[in-house]
Amino acid sequence: xxxxxxxxxxxTKRFGGLVAVNAMDFDVAEREVVGLLGPNGxxxxxxxxxxxxxxxxxxxxxxxxxxxxxxxPAQTITRKGVSRTFQLVRLLPSMNVRENVVAGAVFGHRRRxxxxxxxxxxxxxxxxxxGGKGDMALGQLTYIDTKRVELARTLASDPKVLLLDExxxxxxxxxxxxxxTLIKSLRDEGRTIILVxxxxxxxxxxxxxxxxxxxxxxIAEGTPTQVLSDKEVIRAYLGDDxx
Amino acid sequence: MSLTxxxxxxxxxxxLVFAICALLPLGxxxxxxxxxxxxxxxxxxxxxxxxxxxxxxxxxLATAAFFxxxxxxxxxxxxxxxxxxxxxxxGVIGAVLAALVGLATLRLSGVYFVIFTLGLAExxxxxxxxxxxxxxxxxxxxxxxxDEAGIYWWLLGLSAAVFLTGWLIGRSRLGxxxxxxxxxxxxxxHSGINTAxxxxxxxxxxxxxxxxxxxxxxxxxxxxxxxxxxxPILSFQVVIMALLGGAxxxxxxxxxxxxxxxxxxxxxxxxxxxTTLVIGVAFLVIVYLLPGGFVGLMGRINRHLNTRxxx
Numbered sequence: 187x188x189x190x191x192x193x194x195x196x197x198t199k200r201f202g203g204l205v206a207v208n209a210m211d212f213d214v215a216e217r218e219v220v221g222l223l224g225p226n227g228x229x230x231x232x233x234x235x236x237x238x239x240x241x242x243x244x245x246x247x248x249x250x251x252x253x254x255x256x257x258x259p260a261q262t263i264t265r266k267g268v269s270r271t272f273q274l275v276r277l278l279p280s281m282n283v284r285e286n287v288v289a290g291a292v293f294g295h296r297r298r299x300x301x302x303x304x305x306x307x308x309x310x311x312x313x314x315x316x317g318g319k320g321d322m323a324l325g326q327l328t329y330i331d332t333k334r335v336e337l338a339r340t341l342a343s344d345p346k347v348l349l350l351d352e353x354x355x356x357x358x359x360x361x362x363x364x365x366x367t368l369i370k371s372l373r374d375e376g377r378t379i380i381l382v383x384x385x386x387x388x389x390x391x392x393x394x395x396x397x398x399x400x401x402x403x404x405i406a407e408g409t410p411t412q413v414l415s416d417k418e419v420i421r422a423y424l425g426d427d428x429x
Numbered sequence: 430m431s432l433t434x435x436x437x438x439x440x441x442x443x444x445l446v447f448a449i450c451a452l453l454p455l456g457x458x459x460x461x462x463x464x465x466x467x468x469x470x471x472x473x474x475x476x477x478x479x480x481x482x483x484x485x486x487x488x489x490l491a492t493a494a495f496f497x498x499x500x501x502x503x504x505x506x507x508x509x510x511x512x513x514x515x516x517x518x519x520g521v522i523g524a525v526l527a528a529l530v531g532l533a534t535l536r537l538s539g540v541y542f543v544i545f546t547l548g549l550a551e552x553x554x555x556x557x558x559x560x561x562x563x564x565x566x567x568x569x570x571x572x573x574x575x576d577e578a579g580i581y582w583w584l585l586g587l588s589a590a591v592f593l594t595g596w597l598i599g600r601s602r603l604g605x606x607x608x609x610x611x612x613x614x615x616x617x618x619h620s621g622i623n624t625a626x627x628x629x630x631x632x633x634x635x636x637x638x639x640x641x642x643x644x645x646x647x648x649x650x651x652x653x654x655x656x657x658x659x660x661p662i663l664s665f666q667v668v669i670m671a672l673l674g675g676a677x678x679x680x681x682x683x684x685x686x687x688x689x690x691x692x693x694x695x696x697x698x699x700x701x702x703x704t705t706l707v708i709g710v711a712f713l714v715i716v717y718l719l720p721g722g723f724v725g726l727m728g729r730i731n732r733h734l735n736t737r738x739x740x
Contacts, residue, residue: 238619239618240615240618240619259618259623260615260618260619261617261618261619261620261621261622261623261624264618264619264620264621265621269619270619272615276613276615276616277613277616278608278609278612278613278616279612280608280611280612281608281612288605289605289609289616289620290620292602292605292606292620293602293606293620293621293622294620294621295621299602339620343620343621
């Protein structure tokens, strides 16, 4: 395997006495879609926060193309090409839909400004299925549309690595199909993606590989079929009786 | 970005308004000119204050500190340097001081920042008082041939510069970054914005402007001493005027400055002991009745009219 795009080595996060993430090791290759799975509270979102720089690491390190990014502030990591969505959608309430997307394009990995940024934002809005809604206020959007805006903002700086934190959570069955198709289209463009996800359909159809966490520790790694039949994984999700 | 027709129209309109305002000393040299100086002074202070506090929501009470430093720059330098260079020097010193304060405090959030900036004015005042006591000097005389009309034109020019700066920042990437920071600082950082740097850069603007305002007004006081130059009431007046007008628009604060100056003038000439009371009541009115200032009120009326038309 060539140099991985992203690699985690011994990544650990302690909150006081609680070890939220314990010595996580895994690599993500270029153009690979990796699912980060695990029961609630197993440390998936925290791991994502450690990669994006939202939280500082207690120990270990994260590197992007072999150079260390852990310890850098979030804005520097973003500029190096790691872009993310949030578990609870975070948009900019004083701005319209298009401005929300432009916000991701101006200061990030690949920078645009002026007409170039506006055009780029419109292209991305088309791509995520919000074509023509650029002038709308956020309050007029449905839940899935707010998620689309956030995704478009995240894509606006042409990131090398995309971190999606439960992007498909909370969608109804119809929206879920739309959401899966959308992420599949990103995958087909050859983007490198890490997604934290609970939706099994999505994991099966999107992920090349999965990393499963329980209580902050990696308990399995492999293709979706491999990990979902792993005894350790079943025990973590369903308890001892069903294993 | 290039100028649109609206931009050019606004620029022309603003130049025209300033040109008309500049004619005031030709009409009156007494009472009205005095009011004009006060309005021009608070326009510069409140507009520059809102440039920083509007988007970031940090309430700064440091105006008096920068203002006082500016008056002392003029007070100390007036015998050796030309007046215009003192105004520029005050601006540089104010900006540097603001940068230092910003680096030290902008990591603090909310109420801690407010208290620090309030304390800053007091700190600088105490330091200067201490230096004066040790040097046996009590105050400084500022004697120039600059008359009231001259001060008015200086302040008007400074206000115009503040508006131009604010307009340019609003169109710049820095202005856009600050709007994002004001909405959600986490999103700002994850969009690649160096939030600390953006805030410090912007905080330097009101710092420089307040110091320059102080430097320009020093000749009007003739005799300056710490309790006059660093009067904390100034910081509160600026905040109240800016909020009364509305800090979310560049032209908002001036809508608060003009009525509030007239109100204070009327109160202080009729009930000289009740000035503080008026400021207090005004603050309550803003908080309870006008949360977005006059700008917010106009926005609400507009929306109301639009929905009625739509219905």
